[in-house]
Amino acid sequence: MAPQEPAVLAGSKRRLKDDSLARKRSKTRHKTADALPWKVVSRPVEAGMGGDDGILELEEVDDVEVVYEDTEGGRVVTFNVVNSERTPEDPAPESADEEVSDSDDVVPEVEPFDSIKLLPNWHSYSLHPQLLRILHAKGFLSPTPIQSAALPFAMSGRDVVGVAQTGSGKTLAYGLPILHRLLSCARPSSKSKRQLGALILAPTRELALQVSSHLNACLNAVEDADEVKSKKGKLAEVARAPPLVSVAAIVGGMSAQKQRRILDRGVDVLVATPGRLWDIMEDDDTLAKQVKNLQFLVLDEADRMIEAGHFAELENILRLTLRESKDDQIEPDAEDSEPVKDGLQTFVFSATLSKDLQRNVKRRSRPKTAGKYNKREKPASTLDDLLLRLDFRDPEPEIIDLSPQGGVVATLKESKIECLSTDKDAYLYYFLLRYPGRSLVFLSSIDGIRRLMPLTELLNIKAFPLHSQLEQRQRLKNLDRFKSTPNSVLLATDIAARGLDIPAVDHVIHYQIPRSADAYVHRNGRTARAMQKGFSMLMCSPDERRVVRALLGSLGRQESEIAEMGIELNLLDKLKERVLLARQIETTHHKIKKANHDRKWMQETAEALEVELDSDFVSDSDEEKPSNQKRKAKDLKNANLKAELKRLLAQPLVARGVSTRYITSGSRPIVDDLIAGAFNETMVGVKKTEAGNDLVVGKKKKAKVVVKTPEEEEWHGIEAA
Known part of the structure; x- marks a missing residue:
């Protein structure tokens, strides 16, 4: 019996364990989902985590449709069973095309807002209380110049063409009149499908998503902290209430099927890029009919979209907005062939509306130089193209031009660095270490970014x-990371040059010169927004000086108007060694990666075609195996380069005249800067300052950097090419 005792004990232990598990399950079996300790967190839309294609969104299963609704209480998720059998008690679904009587429309009750006391500068525009409440909560106490100039005409139903500097609030200049009209109208019943009321077209995906986010922010409920606590746990009741105005974004790079379902449910305001919108409209006649009956049409960054050779889909969309004559049989010149008045209101906004700014300055042509530029002459405008492509219902649309002279915002400081093309990496590295912050580096090619x-x-x-x-998700994710990281760099092409409102961009660096003057203006517009300070820098190589002169000539300016940056040349020489090592390491990695990729491609292709590779290729592949001595030598050399770069990065950068032993001695004592906290963390002996304070003012061709010492003064010059 002794040998059986362990088995009996083990069996009893298992029974006790099963009983305890059963008791635990019985305790938790009847808990509902609402009883669990859920924690509500916010998800940033810019990171691709808040839209219908978000990373953290719910996955769809068979016969179930996931529906997202933006309500007054926030984002709500509901589930619709698509193919399930309907019980006799369930009412039959109504057709989307079924007309609903006007009696079903409901006028929402709106709490009044005392704009005379709280927002006296906005009172004269008679905006909807919801919009006034949001403006007050966001701290927008006064309209910007473009808003104060455009709102009176927009609110009265006039067509508006607005030109204003970047970051001046053009989105709200056309967004507030649209939302005011839609909020003031009766809300359709929940049984009827929303009809498209406004279409906003944008040239880039990021701009379209940003406009949609800003308009949705104007529709969110403003609640105090006490109200939020009292409503906690009552999300189910709020979820049933449809939003007052539905705003959706339709852009490429995201699920077209989900975007079609959003349109099938119906939206009031649609923000879209022309390409994806036309792809959906080709298979959706209902959407095309809704575009014909629009109340508002907006072209944001219009000069980019109507530029020759771009956005062919825009032409097809704009044709749907043309008015039809009363009688097509009558000749066009007849008096009775007046177009039908449908009440469409058109808004066109941009930072530049000049054909001269769109000219490609990199082409070999004879541009109009700054000396021959007559400021009294008006530059060629794209307004003529707008009149041809757009059917303005207003016989004379109101044109508001508040663009600054020369395309430069008053709060922006410009500079340039003249250097060789091979030294641009070192100068860029110096600038990023010398002036930390958020820096947006523009390049003209994707290969340069890679x-x-x-x-x-x-x-x-x-x-x-x-x-x-x-991928679109990766683009939004990188953009969100750049916004949330204090000292970071965004390497971008010109898709980030227009309309993006990135908070607190300290520097804009033109690593490669833009192709046109309007691209230069829009690039600079990513900084110095909303009357904040900003800084931009041109990195000009000898072969780019002609392009810079033509670029500034299109703006009616001269090259001498842009000051040069002051450079600590002794620190720059130390950084060049680091950059050179990094290039060597990257070149070695690139060669190995390319060789492996080519070899793998050849082997996979040979296997797919069922052929044998040549003996020479096989022998070359055997020689390049990791076990070969030649490969080991390359790996050892690469490891030595990495170790050397790591050693250099660990060494502090010490400016000339600073004692490495005693901070109180030397020709440049740093003890006062250390006590005051005004020291650069990466460069010892260099004061912490803004980039705009180190400009060399003057018309000399040499950017002189003065290193002050008691014994001597050394002048270092950068020879202009």
């Missing part, structure tokens, strides 16, 4: 790419 990204990683610079060949 070359710079590995260098920034090796040099411990936080950089994020943004270009058209990235």
Whole structure:
């Protein structure tokens, strides 16, 4: 019996364990989902985590449709069973095309807002109380110049063409009249489908998503902290209430099927890029009919979209907005062939509306130089193209031009660095270490971004790419990371140049010169927004000086008007060694990666075609195996380069005249800066300052950097090419 005792004990233990598990399950079996301790968190839309294609959104299953609704209480998720059998008690679904009587429309009750006391500067525009409440909560106590100039005409039903500097609030200049009209109208019943009332077209996906986010922010309920606590746990009741105005974004790079379902439910305001919108409209006649019956049509950044050779889909969309004659049989010149008045209101906004600014300055042509530029002559405008392509219902649309002279905002400081093309990496590295902050680096090619990204990683610079060949989710994710990281770099092409409202961009760096003057103006517009300070820098190589002169000539300016940056040349020489090592490491990695990729491609292709590779290729592949001595030598050399770069990055950068032993001695004592906290963390002996304070003022061709010492003064010059 002794040998059986352990088995009996083990069996009893298992029974006790099963009983305890059963008791635990019985305790938790009857808990509902609402009883669990859920924690509500916010998800940023810019990171691709808040839209219908978000990373953290619910996955769809068979016969179940996930529906997202923006309500007064926030974002709500509901589930609709698609193919389930309906019980006799359930009412039959109504057709989307079934007309609903006007008696079903409900006029929402709105709490009054005392705009005379709280927002006296907005009172004269008679905006909807919901909009006034949001403006007050956001701290927008006064309208911007473009808003105060455009709102009186927009609220009265006039067509408006607005030109204003970047960051001046053009989105609300056309968004407030649209939302005011839609909020003031009767809300359709829940049984009827929403009819499209406003269409906003934008040239880039990021701009379209940003406009949609801003308009949705104007529709959110403003609640105090006590109200939020009291409503906690009552989300189910709020979920049943449909939003007052539905705003949706339709852009490429996201699920077209989900976007079609959003349109099938019906939206009031649609923000879209022309390409994706036309793709959906080709298979959706209902949407095309709704576009014909629009109340508002908006072209944001219109000069980019009507530029020759771009956005062919826009032409097809704009044709649907043309008015039809009363009788097509009558000749066009007849008096009775007046177009039908349908009440469409058109808004056109941009920062530039000049054909001269759109000219490609990199082409070999004879541009109009700054000396021959007559400021009294009005530059060629794209307004004529707008009149041809758009059917303004207003016989004379109101044109508001508040663009600054020369395309430069008053709060923006411009500078330039003249250097060789091979030294641009070192100068960029110096600038990022010398002036920390959020820096937006613009390049004209995607290959340039792909070359710079590995260098920034090796040099411990936080950089994020943004270009058209990235997936849309990755683009939004990188943009959100750049916004949330204080000292970071965004390497971007011109898709980030227009309309994006990125908070607190300290520097805009033109690593490669833009192709046109309007691109230069829009690039600079990413900083110095809303009357804040900003800084931009041109990195000009000798072969780009002609392009810079033509660029500034299109703006009616001269090259001498832009000051040069002051450079600590002794620190720059130390940084060049780091950059050179990083290039060598990246070149070695790129060669190995390319060789492996080509070899793998050849082998996979040979297997797919069922052919044998040539003996020479096989022998070359055997020689390049990791076990070969030649490969080991390359790996050892690459490891030595990495170790050397790591050693250099660990060494502090000490400016000339600073004692490395005693902070109180030397020709440049740093003890006062250390006590005051005004020291640069990466460069010892260099004061913490803004980039705009280190400009060299003057018309000399040499950017002189003065290193003050008691014994001598050394002048270092950068020779202009």
